[in-house]
Amino acid sequence: MHALGRGGVGGRIAYYRGVMRPKLTQERLAAAANVSLGTIRKIERGERGVSESTLEAIAEALGIDPTRLCADREPAQTRVHEALPALSAVIASYDLPEDGPVRPAHELRAAVSEAARWRLGAQYTLIARRLPDLLAELARAYRVAPAEQRAELAGLLVRAYRSADAVAYKFGAHDLSARLIELMRWAVPEADDPLLSAAVAYVRTETFFAARAHAVGQRALELALDATPATTVAEIASRGALHMRAAVVAGRARDASAAATHLDEARTLADRVLEDIYCGTAFGPESVRIHEVSVAVSLGGDHVGRALDAASEWKPPHDLPAERRSGFYIELGRAQLWSGLADDAFESLKVARRITPQHTREHPWVREDAATLRRLKRADSESLSNFAEWCAAT
Structure with a gap:
C-alpha cells in the first residue's frame, strides 16, 4: 500500500518522496529542506507534528505545493485568501515601501525566478505567503537603486507582480489582479524590454476576460503584436504567445475566423522554436495544441468536436508547466461533457x-x-x- 494511503502529513511526505521521487532518500530530503534527518524520520512515522515553515521547506524540496501534503489541515483556499490582504497592502504602498533589508541583485533575481517556477507549477500557497515580502523588498531596492540599476530592478518587479497576479486572478480577486497588472504596466517602460512589454500585454488579457470585454482585448493584443518583432528565438516565441492568447480571446468573442487566423500564425511561429519557457510564458508546438482545444471549446457548437479529435490523438507531455497541463484537461472535460x-x-x-x-x-x-x-x-x-x-x- 502506498504511503499516501496511510493518511496524515507524514504519510503523504513519504509517498511523494518514495513513490513520486524514488531517488530522494530521507537523508537527501533532510538536506534539501534544511531539516534534521531525525525530524524527517519522526514526521514520516507520524511521531511528531509539522510546523508551517517546516512543511513549506519539505514541500519545496519535493517540488510540490504544500497543499498536497496537508489535506487534513486547513483548506488551501482559506490560507491563500487569508494571505491576500498582505498582498493588497504591499502593492498599495509600492511607491512608499517601508524601510528594511535589501539582498544583493543576484539573490533578488533568484527569488523572482523561483516565484515564476511556483506560478508555472500552480503552487499558489507559496506565492501568497512569500510574495508580499519579496515585493516590498524589490520596491525598496528600486527606490534606492542608482540609475544604472533601475532598469533591471523594474524588470524584476514586473516578473514578481506577474507571479502575484496569478494568485489574485485564479482566486477570484479580480480587482487586486487588475491593480497588479496596472503596476506591471507602470514598471515595464522603466525596464526598457520589448519582450517584457509583450508578456505584460499577454497577462493584461485577464482584465478583459474578467470584464468579458473580448473585442477590446483583441485590439490590445493586436497593438502588442504590432510592437513585437520576430527575429530572435525569444521574439518569435513572444509573438507566438500573443497569437495564442489572441486566438482564445477571439474564441470567447465567437469570432471563428479571427481565432483560426491567430492559431495559424501561432503554429507557424511554434514550428520555428522548441517548446520552452520564454519571458515567463510557455510556448512551442505543444502549447499551441493545447490552445487549439481551448479555442474550440470557447467557440462551442460544432467546434467542440475538434477539441475531442485533437485530444484523442495527443496528451500534453509531463515537461509542460503543470498549470497548462491541468488547463488542458479542464477544457477537455468541458468538451466531453457537452x-x-x-x-x-x-x-x-x-x-x-x-x-x-x-x-x-x-x-x-x-x-x-x-x-x-x-x-x-x-x-x-x-x-x-x-x-x-x-x-x-x-
Missing part, C-alpha cells in the same frame, strides 16, 4: 486535480461542470459527490 460523455468528463477533471489541485479547485468551469455532472448522475458514485463538494460546486 458531447454527452459524462464519464470521460469526470475522468478528465480528476486528472486535472491530480496535476494541480489548487488550480483545478479554483477554476470556475470545474465548479460548473462538477455541478452539472452531479445533477446528471445523482445516483452514481460517491467519488463524484466528494469531488463536487471538494471544489464547492453548487
Whole structure:
C-alpha cells in the first residue's frame, strides 16, 4: 500500500518522496529542506507534528505545493485568501515601501525566478505567503537603486507582480489582479524590454476576460503584436504567445475566423522554436495544441468536436508547466461533457486535480461542470459527490 494511503502529513511526505521521487532518500530530503534527518524520520512515522515553515521547506524540496501534503489541515483556499490582504497592502504602498533589508541583485533575481517556477507549477500557497515580502523588498531596492540599476530592478518587479497576479486572478480577486497588472504596466517602460512589454500585454488579457470585454482585448493584443518583432528565438516565441492568447480571446468573442487566423500564425511561429519557457510564458508546438482545444471549446457548437479529435490523438507531455497541463484537461472535460460523455468528463477533471489541485479547485468551469455532472448522475458514485463538494460546486 502506498504511503499516501496511510493518511496524515507524514504519510503523504513519504509517498511523494518514495513513490513520486524514488531517488530522494530521507537523508537527501533532510538536506534539501534544511531539516534534521531525525525530524524527517519522526514526521514520516507520524511521531511528531509539522510546523508551517517546516512543511513549506519539505514541500519545496519535493517540488510540490504544500497543499498536497496537508489535506487534513486547513483548506488551501482559506490560507491563500487569508494571505491576500498582505498582498493588497504591499502593492498599495509600492511607491512608499517601508524601510528594511535589501539582498544583493543576484539573490533578488533568484527569488523572482523561483516565484515564476511556483506560478508555472500552480503552487499558489507559496506565492501568497512569500510574495508580499519579496515585493516590498524589490520596491525598496528600486527606490534606492542608482540609475544604472533601475532598469533591471523594474524588470524584476514586473516578473514578481506577474507571479502575484496569478494568485489574485485564479482566486477570484479580480480587482487586486487588475491593480497588479496596472503596476506591471507602470514598471515595464522603466525596464526598457520589448519582450517584457509583450508578456505584460499577454497577462493584461485577464482584465478583459474578467470584464468579458473580448473585442477590446483583441485590439490590445493586436497593438502588442504590432510592437513585437520576430527575429530572435525569444521574439518569435513572444509573438507566438500573443497569437495564442489572441486566438482564445477571439474564441470567447465567437469570432471563428479571427481565432483560426491567430492559431495559424501561432503554429507557424511554434514550428520555428522548441517548446520552452520564454519571458515567463510557455510556448512551442505543444502549447499551441493545447490552445487549439481551448479555442474550440470557447467557440462551442460544432467546434467542440475538434477539441475531442485533437485530444484523442495527443496528451500534453509531463515537461509542460503543470498549470497548462491541468488547463488542458479542464477544457477537455468541458468538451466531453457537452458531447454527452459524462464519464470521460469526470475522468478528465480528476486528472486535472491530480496535476494541480489548487488550480483545478479554483477554476470556475470545474465548479460548473462538477455541478452539472452531479445533477446528471445523482445516483452514481460517491467519488463524484466528494469531488463536487471538494471544489464547492453548487
